[in-house]
Amino acid sequence: MSEPQGGQATPAIREADVLIVGGGLSGTLLAMQLLRLPGARHIVVFEPRAELGRGEAYSATQLGHTLNGNAARMSVDPDDADDLTRWLQAHIDAGGWPEAAEQDVTVAHLFPPRGLFGVYAQQRLSEALALAQARGSGLRHVRDEAVDLQTDAQGVTLTLRGGERWRGAAAVLATGMFAAAHTAQRQSSGLNAVALGPWNVEQMRRLDKRASVLIIGSGLTMIDALVSLDQAGHRGPIEVFSRHGLLPQVRRQPPAWEDFLSLAPEIRSPLQLLRELRRQCHLAAQAGIDWQAPLDTVRVHIARLWSQASDGQRRQFVRHARPWWESHHHRSPPQGNALLERLLSEGRLSIHAASLQGLETSDDCKQRIRLRYRGQTQTTVVEGDALINSTGIEYDWRRVDKPLPRQLLSDGLIAPGNLGLGIAADGGGAVLDAAALAARRLFAMGPPLRGMWWESTAVTDVALQAKALAARLAALE
Known part of the structure; x- marks a missing residue:
């Protein structure tokens, strides 16, 4: 590093246990899961926004900007599918969100405003922090953007746009989604x-x-x-x-449908899935059941199907079926x-x-x-x-006009993910470098891993990744 101009001393490096780059939903859920684990650890989240837990998706303040999934589908706790439903019920009972009555459905079937969902995520983080502080853990929100990241065998060093530098035993790229x-x-x-x-x-x-x-x-x-x-x-x-x-x-609330993929392990390719899904939707229509019922059973199998597909099959899916998948699934x-x-x-x-x-x-x-x-x-x-x-x-980090993705790619610390979707990583979230070697101290979660799991943006997907990655990070200590 060059000598500072004007005789100024090099700023001291601050230290923490885990450095989380990004304080939207991904970074917030990871911090929450780390705080819930036994032991004491110092966590720092780098997020330019004033609040954690919102990111771009949950910063919308208008009541009309709602989640595209009902409450029963959007819990941030992977071990408690009813967590958001109970939180909403308590919030409504306390006089919050009086407009909920306009939807005329049960609480589990409500589509909450995205801004309110951000409040829910923040509250769950605050609760986890309050319990963790008794064990000596801490969480700090640094309102700055990471522009440079370097790794070595012992840890990771981050440099921020404002010049501050941080050192941690591990760092996680929880950058969320980049707007096109x-x-x-x-x-x-x-x-x-x-x-x-x-x-x-x-x-x-x-x-x-x-x-x-x-x-x-x-x-x-x-x-x-x-x-x-x-x-x-x-x-x-x-x-x-x-x-x-x-x-x-439009998202509806179809009745339960048999998990046909669990009964058909021979279905392995996107083309086989498409044919069988069409058949199942036809069966549903014949029985007078919404076609969305069979489609909704596919979600839990997406990661498996995508990971076992060949590169050619994935490429064919992205090129020909992706627009229809997006419009029907999202x-x-x-x-x-x-x-x-x-x-x-x-x-x-x-x-x-x-x-x-x-x-x-x-x-x-x-x-x-x-x-x-x-x-x-x-x-x-x-x-x-x-x-x-x-x-x-x-999702292609090579097209993202931000300093950290550019630096990581330029230095070979990360590599593009499958088909250019996100970045490459192993099954546990450890980032792969340009030589396809897994990093010991640098990890990723959420949308950056779309090339590995395809669906890596939904709340339930991110919540599961956060829990698994928190356990892996704790083992590093």
């Missing part, structure tokens, strides 16, 4: 500079109520954008553009879907299968985007009064 809007491609296109954020209701309130709005992306983030526009009082036309023009299916909450259906019926909303080719410069206040409609070779320019970026998540 923050990738180098989106930055260079200029999309970020002109587009509104899908959750920025205050910005949307400054629009003319009859403004024409263009939305890039048709997934769950687009549903949130529609909710934001509606709550901002927008009444104008909305056009949505995405490569396939597929909309999320479904919209009923409230968001009801708004979408209303806007369609009013003729205010239109959906187009088209890919964004770039922005068109203009001297007026209009937003112009160049698109290529599906099945066409020529491009078309579409004009609107405002543009919203709902392009979703970027």
